Amino acid sequence: MLTVNLSCCKLQSQELALTNFGFINNSLYSKLKKNIKSNEVYGEIENLILILKGDSNIGKEEIALNTCQREFTRIQLREKIQITILDKENKENIFYFIPLDSIEIEVSLFIKPDKLIELSDEDIEVFFKNEFCNHILTEGQILAFKYNDILLKCVIKSVKLADFNELKNANKIGFTRSNKRNNDNSTLGPEHYGKHIDDNVTKYKYQHNNYPNGNVYENSINDKGILFENTICIFTSTNDGKLYIESKKVLKQNIIKNDFNFEKLGIGALDEEFKTIFRRTFASRIYPNYIIKQLGIKHVKGMILYGPPGTGKTLIARQIGKTLNAREPKIVNGPEILNKYVGQSEENIRNLFKDAELEHKQSGDNSLLHIIILDEIDAICRQRGSSGSAGTGVNDSVVNQLLSKIDGVYSLNNILLIGMTNRIDLIDEALLRPGRFELHIEISLPNKEGRVQIFNIHTKNMKDSNKLSPDVNILELAEKTPNYSGAEIEGLVRNTVSYAFERHINFNDLTTPINADDIMITRHDFLKAIKETKPAYGSEDDIIDGLLSNGIINYGSEYETIENTCKLLIKQIIENSNTKLMSILFYGKYGTGKTTLAAYLAKCAHFNFTKFITPENLIGYTEGGKISYINKIFEDAYKTPISLIILDNIERLIDYSRIGPRFSNTILQAIMVLIKKKPKKENQKILIIATTSEYQFMKDVGLVQNFLINIQVPVLKHKNSIRKVLTDKNGTDYIFPEQ
Template sequence: MAGRYAHGSSDSIEMQVITTPSTDLALTNLAYCSHWDLRRFDLNRSGYALVSFRDSIVLTVTVHERVNDGCIALNVIQRKNVKVSVDDPIHVTRFVPPEDFNLALLTVDLDFVKAKGKSEEIDAVQLSQQLRKRCLYQVMTVGQRVLFEYHGTNYIFTVNQAVIEGQEESETFERGMISPETYIVFECSPNTGIKIVNQREAANSKIFKQKDFNLLSLGIGGLSAEFTDIFRRAFASRVFPAHVTNKLGIKHVKGMLLYGPPGTGKTLMARQIGKMLNGREPKIVNGPEVLSKFVGETEKNVRDLFADAENDQRTRGDQSDLHVIIFDEIDAICKSRGSTRDGTGVHDSIVNQLLTKIDGVESLNNVLLIGMTNRKDLLDEALLRPGRLEVQVEISLPDENGRLQILQIHTNKMKENSFLAPDVSLQELAARTKNYSGAELEGVVKSAVSFALNRQISLDDLTKPLHEENIKVTMDDFLNALHEITPAFGASTDNLERCRLNGMADCGGRHKHIYKRAMLLVEQVKVSKGSPLVTCLLEGPGGSGKTAMAATIGLDSDFAYVKIISAETMIGLSEASKCAQIVKVFEDAYKSQLSIIILDDIERLLEYVPIGPRFSNLISQTLMVLLKRLPPKGKNVLVIGTTSEVGFLESLGICDAFSVTYHVPTLHTEDAKKVLAALNVFSEDDIDAAAEALNNMPIKKLYMLVEMAAQGEKGGNSEAIYSGREKININHFFDCLGDIVSVYR
């Protein structure tokens, strides 16, 4: 932040450099000039002015009667800073500080003016108070050296870091003005003989650069609860002075693990945590980058990551900065020891090396290791115990309020620049995007923008001028984007709709009763605190509508996660692979607050063959375990199973694993009449006869029979029949029924 310069007849004034009028004035860090010269600098007549010397440093200049007109008095250190000697001419420019110029943090390297050859202990709190008092509202620039006196001894400090409040770095020069709130950090080389004490007490809550955390400004949405948890467990102890934590008898947290589904913001949060800290720049390492084909090289790479922290702790002890090491995809290198059979043992040695550095005999107290993974189950257990990656925070899928925050972050720019149409409702989009991750929501915004931009482009003439003011991202663009970007952990709407191609027909009171009972189970899962897992089995003859009813329940539940597990998606897979797929669906369901899992045709999943009988015991045991395993706290799951072989499931004991079982019957005559009336494919004179013939018929077979009868010359044209212009010939219907009745009865 360079500030700005006053412009008069010329940009700068040429003056002659002289020494300070007395020795005591040399310790003030002020420059001195005459009344006449100060009037040229200080337009406000305040008695002080800020001036810049060759655009290098900025000093506060005031009047001294022993300084002649056209001269400026600088002490020896100031002359070294601007590289001039006594009697040299120098160009001086009035400096006008910009807004928000106060320093939040000033880091200085402290030393004696003359080597004393002995050690001296200096209280950081008292020294900070003295420096703020003497140098209040003076401008400090990185690299600048300053003389001052403290308790009868002359010291010199060099500015190493100058951080403006609310800014990570300056635009040009790293400089700012000392205010009463400026926090000063003192650093000393071990050979100076100076020992700083109470530095941590001086820090108080200054471990962070900002006074508060605006997560939205950092691009983090929907993770305020998780961040609060991280702060409490990982940083609260570091905010307090060292003597407080020593009295409490606790050690700082040295590691945390952020885990959860892909795209939920783990990497983003870790990077922003690193940026918010006042310590060293965080080291960001991708897990696979550490691996090497050379023997011992991988372990050396791990040791090198901690080398700076080791040197810092060795030389500065408790005054060491916090070193943050971020491991992305940590599961790539820290798998459970003994789980990989590559013959080299590299992964095992990496885990051992990492454990030694974090919590070994010579463990480091100035390190915070942040690991990220979406496969927590692969990590070695020893890595997750207290003292290592002990803070484990799940970064889960955002709720509706979190999704709204994420959408606001990604649409903020287009809203500021009037590219967002007035009809766009982010609140409605947040409600529609259940189970979308943060990355998927960003993808929705990108897709919506692509629709808006595409409207401005003519494929017939790509050279046609484009008008920026015509770009508007509308609600329709976002709705189209929702069809294009679907959540990885969302409801399988398309698969569920395929399970009920003919919709959900009114099949009479018995089917309606089962549907109502099942929807009561849905409500139970929504509101109950004592039933996180509810299971329901729909059993009945083949084609009686069990799968269609389960799919309808899933769609009508409006749950964020609804998945169907069927044998048709597992053709050709081994038993182990099928089990892995089933387990994955359940694990994914646990990531959502409310979930429904449909186990369709359980006997087909079990590879049941009545001759023998034969079935997969591995899949059977997997299902038994999953049907009884409670989901994690705060997650509620409804499992709906369907089967046409209830007797077989009873013999395996699987029926006992379901909370409730409902029998889905075939159609009675009055049920069939309701379905046929809704289809409107028979005349009023024929509908009673057709319904009577369909008594005890599964609904799936009824639909197939109607389709057959609607074809051919006798039955008429199917398009005309379904449109209501023609009706099915009852005689042709009976002919079709006669062809298949022997098969299904």
């Protein structure tokens, strides 16, 4: 290739600087033109390729470059530089002239104005192509560009070259030069790009894959291309608040990072929840602002994540910030907002929004997203007025301040608030309406597929380190851990590892060396850990086993009728999709086995969530405390697919006394409401079994009528029934007479 050595100098005028040409002496320009076949003289300087033009004011051994060109190439004035002359008609240079399919250009201002300037990308594109058509543009290159007397600084952020296959298709390519300054409308036909493609593809791929140090972008040819009239130009503005470009090219913004992956983030069983979050919260932020204005909608500004403890609410909120190209999330625990000084709590709320407000003033709708995460939001956003007349009303003021910031007169459009709570019912309803925390996502207990994902996450390092025995079946573990939350599965895995550690420790001599490389986590370790680790939303098997310690005796047809009826009812609620609620009342005299029968049915049903509410559980509770305790168990039951609640000795739960008679009407009314309340979700069912020895009283107060099925558990009346019970339990110790 032809090369020349010249000294760098300044341009003679600003008008020449805006052309993006390199200027050399007229005589040298004429000599170079004679040595090439193409109409334009292209010169490569470092990683920059310029169109060279002649100028009589330039010295014979000089090349004049503007400030942007010198800044990009890091060339100083009067510095000697080598320039490689490129001929577009030479097949050796063909890959320097690959057309640009698309180009992204970041635009800013050389001179900062007093107020925000708004421009349209469509108008800028027309001027830009007229000025720079047939110029070879490089990633990172800086261009000075004047539009309507506004001096713009354009930085080439990325380039995408045309596809080789398209270049070889003559029908798809017609590159027309439309540079008004050159006044040259010659057509660059497909032969200029396609005729040498086949011969040089192999060479190009070799250069592409075998560039020194493996870096194809340093002084390479695949980060630059030639601009023509069909190139897609995407203009964006910087976030300095001085220039805003309204883009009408519906292209996906990089709001979500390219390496986004659920399992890498340590999140399992929440795929559907994430889909809902991204659809409702981030889908609108992918599209240009002008589309949002045309549709007349606003972005979602807040969401509430609620559900049982340990299901991953806080984890989701923290990891959302890692998946987005946004400002660093601000993570605040709710109680940290509160302060002992008057007005300081409200100021803490204002400080959370300060950065978002500042950027919104500078950049408007073009500002980046600011994420604010409020953990345990129920601590600061309770119903206003719920604290009564006592105190300073700090909670009310905090709620008011938060409302004004989210959806007040000067509301922001560049914020996303994420609140987490276990008690969404405690939060002020004004915060939950559309325009504020309008998206409510329940993070429920994981199903079997979700538990498989969670087990895979927490055993990944074991598998990678070959510490997990081949006999461990993740699917089996997921089936054996119903109603386990993500945190409980993590704890179960830790417990499992402790059993593996235990096998390698000599407790008789703790100084014995341990061979850590021999540690292996086995299926037996997991099974022991499952037996020991009980979920908060699981079955109370210990209570059931204690009530059934003496077993169940089939004393005759009366018992068989009761058992068969109950099993049919259990089968109905399990198999019938229309049966969402089933309530059964066992009544009879003291000692007839009502509680034991209820425990036996719980054992037969194998429901994953089984809870007993007994008078012993409520000793020492106030009336309000008892209602809260009972209500919480019912609320927990609604969080599982199918559940069983046993209200044992129900007359004692309502503080019944025969003298008077006396009872707690408040607790009675609460129980009557709860046993009639159907689960809200389609896939949830609940079975309620209650026992009482005061049937007539329960009937008088109207509680009996609230149960769907009333079953009497009779005393033993027949001699054969009594004999059956006596001989079944004591047949080997005593001899009973026939009569």
